[in-house]
Amino acid sequence: MKGNEALAEAAIQAGCRHFFGYPITPQTELAAYMSKRMPKIGGTYLQAESEIAAINMVLGAASAGVRAMTSSSSPGISLKGEGISYIAGSDLPALIINVQRGGPGLGGIQPSQADYWQATKALGHGDFQILVFAPSTVQEMVDLVSDAFDLADTYRMPAMILADGMLGQMMEPVEIRSNEHKKPIEKPWATTGHQNKRVHNVVNSLYLQPKDLERLVRERFARYEVIKQKEQRAEEYLTEDADLVLVAYGASSRVARSAVNKAREQGFKVGLVRPITLWPFPTDVLQKNAKTAKGFLCVEMSMGQMVDDVRLAVNGAVPVDFYGRTGGMIPSPAEILTKMKEILGGAQ
Amino acid sequence: MAIVFDRPHALTEVPFHYCPGCTHGIVHRLVAEVLDELGVEGRTVGVAPVGCAVMNYDYFSCDMVEAPHGRAPAVATGLKRALPENVIFTYQGDGDLAAIGTAETVHAATRGENITVIFINNAIYGMTGGQMAPTSLPGQVTQTTPYGRDVNTAGYPVRVCELLSTLDGVALAQRVAVDCVKNVVTAKKAIKKAFQNQIDGKGFSIVEVLSTCPTNWGLTPAEAMQWLRDNMMPYYPLGVYKDSVKGARIRGEE
Numbered sequence: 001m002k003g004n005e006a007l008a009e010a011a012i013q014a015g016c017r018h019f020f021g022y023p024i025t026p027q028t029e030l031a032a033y034m035s036k037r038m039p040k041i042g043g044t045y046l047q048a049e050s051e052i053a054a055i056n057m058v059l060g061a062a063s064a065g066v067r068a069m070t071s072s073s074s075p076g077i078s079l080k081g082e083g084i085s086y087i088a089g090s091d092l093p094a095l096i097i098n099v100q101r102g103g104p105g106l107g108g109i110q111p112s113q114a115d116y117w118q119a120t121k122a123l124g125h126g127d128f129q130i131l132v133f134a135p136s137t138v139q140e141m142v143d144l145v146s147d148a149f150d151l152a153d154t155y156r157m158p159a160m161i162l163a164d165g166m167l168g169q170m171m172e173p174v175e176i177r178s179n180e181h182k183k184p185i186e187k188p189w190a191t192t193g194h195q196n197k198r199v200h201n202v203v204n205s206l207y208l209q210p211k212d213l214e215r216l217v218r219e220r221f222a223r224y225e226v227i228k229q230k231e232q233r234a235e236e237y238l239t240e241d242a243d244l245v246l247v248a249y250g251a252s253s254r255v256a257r258s259a260v261n262k263a264r265e266q267g268f269k270v271g272l273v274r275p276i277t278l279w280p281f282p283t284d285v286l287q288k289n290a291k292t293a294k295g296f297l298c299v300e301m302s303m304g305q306m307v308d309d310v311r312l313a314v315n316g317a318v319p320v321d322f323y324g325r326t327g328g329m330i331p332s333p334a335e336i337l338t339k340m341k342e343i344l345g346g347a348q
Numbered sequence: 349m350a351i352v353f354d355r356p357h358a359l360t361e362v363p364f365h366y367c368p369g370c371t372h373g374i375v376h377r378l379v380a381e382v383l384d385e386l387g388v389e390g391r392t393v394g395v396a397p398v399g400c401a402v403m404n405y406d407y408f409s410c411d412m413v414e415a416p417h418g419r420a421p422a423v424a425t426g427l428k429r430a431l432p433e434n435v436i437f438t439y440q441g442d443g444d445l446a447a448i449g450t451a452e453t454v455h456a457a458t459r460g461e462n463i464t465v466i467f468i469n470n471a472i473y474g475m476t477g478g479q480m481a482p483t484s485l486p487g488q489v490t491q492t493t494p495y496g497r498d499v500n501t502a503g504y505p506v507r508v509c510e511l512l513s514t515l516d517g518v519a520l521a522q523r524v525a526v527d528c529v530k531n532v533v534t535a536k537k538a539i540k541k542a543f544q545n546q547i548d549g550k551g552f553s554i555v556e557v558l559s560t561c562p563t564n565w566g567l568t569p570a571e572a573m574q575w576l577r578d579n580m581m582p583y584y585p586l587g588v589y590k591d592s593v594k595g596a597r598i599r600g601e602e
Binding site: 059 | 360389390391392393395396402403405406408409410411412413414415416419422423424425426427428429430431434435451452454455
């Protein structure tokens, strides 16, 4: 199944019946799939007039307590930033999928990982975070869509699948399990009409009294601390005896893994940490590896964004190097191998 | 003793924060009376704008969602698609609806989105302190048109009902005022129809209410009401611009 279509079907199987989107390459197959499926299952597919409208439709549907989502690619995500900030500020769960392409500006349409900073640090104005998941296979995209909806509901916050054009366009076999049998998470705060049985619910992000706003932001950040402790996810590959640990997520982690295999064949002790959650960032596993490894090499399809978080996690314990390609270029295992040898050679 | 006048149930006990002479209070009351009379408060969700009415979520007793500036029709669309049996309305000012939210307004209308829109046109940005609105009149002095709105550089006012009346998705587009008892009665009928249309599944209904802003117009409440009659009514004639008997959006019959 194609990655974009697998994301769509996974969302449906997770109970999502409300999709609001706007066409943009390279995520369009996702919306097209939704337009085919939703009418057959009593759901909503709505092609909005803009990315801005689409994310605000998600805000409205999420206020009503249903599982709602939108998908886009980099330039479109920038437009959604306003709505995502409001969704976060209103403590609403929602799913946003970013099938990244090269930037800035109109950039290109080839795969990229240049929206890491945006996703993890600056999706919109104000003090807030969203959950960010970084799948590396089509199967993992499917599994993470379900988890993203669950955690978004649990913590009442937006979640993002940060994919890229390579994952969106590639075809791999997948197994999609329906998890609609799961007990839905209660949403007593939803604006469904009070039916004269309770006082009115208000979904809102406006607090004109600074002390009220500070208190609410602090409460939200207290929740973020819980998430940082409980929800970090990463995969380790051959790190136990590794002198050099690569750090890569998503598409670039697939290349990095190939490079690690090649290096191992040549006798180099290298491994890979693959962050699966980008927020919360898997700091713990990196700090653990910082005790045994002599250095890290962060590999990204960008000019180096996640490397900031790797350096913060490692906190100067060992050197952190970076190798990246950008603009839609995908690094080859050979390029990464050369970089690894350069580092290891220098360390010896 | 018989109670002859009471607060509508659909209004909370919270006192309005609006300036003396501002017509938001009248329109809030009309909306609330209509919700009471139609018996739909319990299944109504309102969408508040950004502007002077931003805090109307404190005033209406129904469930409320506060939308980003201009995005109320999109938020209402999401609500209505998730809750088709509910009654969904937006309450928006001119900057919200006809400037930053023009796309959301026009496209909710083109889709025949089955929602009710209450549009307050007072020809100025009230909350931010009196800047030019898309509906400010030619020559009108505002904070950002200190020499009067020059149509050569600042363009012409938007006539929202006329614009939307060309769209197939619109069931009702009517402009009213609340400057006198007669017009208040007409305004209430229009608002009631705009909600009844939604209950009947007829599609997008908008009621534009010509409104005052004495504070930012620099007039007394009485002068402001007269200014509205003398200047706004000629440029924005009251009346029904579209009223589709069958409704704009009869699903499954087209």
